[in-house]
Amino acid sequence: xxLFISEAVASSGGQAHVxxxxxxxxxxxxxxxxxxxILRPQHNRAKEHKKLMDSxxxxxxxxxxxxxxxxxxxxxETGYIVVALNDTNDVTIKRDFVAAVLPKGxxxxx
Numbered sequence: 001x002x003l004f005i006s007e008a009v010a011s012s013g014g015q016a017h018v019x020x021x022x023x024x025x026x027x028x029x030x031x032x033x034x035x036x037x038i039l040r041p042q043h044n045r046a047k048e049h050k051k052l053m054d055s056x057x058x059x060x061x062x063x064x065x066x067x068x069x070x071x072x073x074x075x076x077e078t079g080y081i082v083v084a085l086n087d088t089n090d091v092t093i094k095r096d097f098v099a100a101v102l103p104k105g106x107x108x109x110x
Contacts, residue, residue: 053095056081061102064093069107 056062060072062083070083073090081098083091 052101053098056095056098056101061104061106062098063100063102065097065099069102069110071107 056072056075058072058075061069062072062081063069064083068083068085068091070085070091072081073084074082076082079095080092081095083093085091
């Protein structure tokens, strides 16, 4: 029978010694990995998007999250902007829905 059972399993020796701080150390390592891989980049993206929202002014050409491209004609204090899609169509959107500020002349090149 000892042919099929390894000596480590079959032995009735003492218990294995486990460091009591190993669980705490592993939890700290997982929290650090979570912070540096998920939370920190997300915080940086949010900060850049807020800076973009604050820099929007009249005359900027913007791309919305819905895919519309237009020129900002009015910026209100309440967080809304009016975007002119062409000469006849204006759309009022919330500032948060601007995905990017495009370089000047982008609308004419399209």
